[in-house]
Amino acid sequence: MVDDKRHTGLPPGIALAWGVMPSAGRRGPKPAFSVERIVEAAVEVADAEGFAGLSMPKIAERLGVTGNALYRYIRSKEELVVLLADAGWGPPPESVRQAGNWRDAATEWTRAMIARALAHPWVLDVPVHTAPVTPHLVGWLECFLEGMADAGLGEQDTLGCALLLDGYARSVANLAHSLNQSGRAKATSAALEFLLPLLGDRGYPRTAALMTNMAYIEDDLPQGDVEFGLNRILDGIETLIGERGTEH
Amino acid sequence: MVDDKRHTGLPPGIALAWGVMPSAGRRGPKPAFSVERIVEAAVEVADAEGFAGLSMPKIAERLGVTGNALYRYIRSKEELVVLLADAGWGPPPESVRQAGNWRDAATEWTRAMIARALAHPWVLDVPVHTAPVTPHLVGWLECFLEGMADAGLGEQDTLGCALLLDGYARSVANLAHSLNQSGRAKATSAALEFLLPLLGDRGYPRTAALMTNMAYIEDDLPQGDVEFGLNRILDGIETLIGERGTEH
């Protein structure tokens, strides 16, 4: 089921994700479960124990099966992780499609990214090694391209915008998640208490001032901070659209 | 040497990084090496085998020592990783200080981030779980704040800009690094070959068009692509500065 020779050399798991495996040979006993079930169980483990706590035995345990049984469905853990990331981000948001213009669409898209990342924080820990090639992730890109269509930008420019907002959403979500974690919050404030006296003396006056003032606010990431960077990027894109328009 | 009770509750490795360990009790035999030497060796291992290939035994081997000996200097691997990241990014770039205005400074800062990330690609794989608290990383922030001083923005705004450019630099560097890796490049083009026929039929027309056109360019990340997002962000910041100025 797994060792399809036609697609060797593919990045792991892609063929699986698109459901084009060679469902020809149906000879042995019926599989006890499916790749979808495995991914589902993996999501549960990641939700419960984070990306670092994800292991094949733990996934298998949820399916009532030995760890090695999973390798009948999947070539490697890395392959599973690709599918896991796809499941974690999930399908692209519908709200983008309903936006009236590119700016609203991009705003919704970015907010949705952040929301999804916070719903499954471990997606931020999944290393990104390739362009999006799984269905949902391609869906997010398609969704973005659709929303940006009326901006009148070229493909290269639009793709650049996607990279820009994607990176921003990940940064913000990562920061917000760190702040939300109670353990980290305590540790961070302890670190601040330790650092603040040092910073001024060691040649970091601006950082010292900044952290002093921030120390009182850092309970939670205010919505304003999320919107800040987003608006900067969108303003920058708007400027670009103006330039491209007059260039023509 | 390591078990300083005054700083318990601190995120791992911070006290070490700032060199404020309690160098009082000097009783036993002299240490064969130092935390700096360990970090140095760790950098070598990471350069050679990547972040995933980093392990305590391998680091210790370079120092002619058993793996467990390192735990006399360091509490956990995670602690070492914090110091490793600090060493990987290195000191903030001097070029920012010489920039004449905030825009040039921010440009230099971001380019330097990307350059450093490409010099030690494993820094991108180090999970970011706290605000910058190690000397070099704080240095980068200080350096940015200094460069942005003449923009006249408030602390909150300036910090937002830093987050913005930091996220962008990491995104771009990550993408560039992926493309540079020969193995990945081959795999990605194989994936494209597999995906392109599918995309159109499955409801991703825009992505299909995009990837078709991109397929010929994707050899390397052109410098233009790097500058693109940077200029969008800077334009957006410029707009903000204008707004804040008239608000006053």
Add this chain to the structure above:
DNA sequence: ACAGATCAGTGTAAGGCACGAACAGTTTTC
């Protein structure tokens, strides 16, 4: 000067991980 506290590095072991290979049982096809 010497005794004891203290700290360095080693050895060993426990527990966990990804993964490979041989195996036994089940279901389909010829």
Add this chain to the structure above:
DNA sequence: GAAAACTGTTCGTGCCTTACACTGATCTGT
């Protein structure tokens, strides 16, 4: 009915982090 294909299990390899007991070297107070 036999052979082939496919299933999950078991056992084994080689990694890894971390805990803990232990041997020696070295410094401090007396």
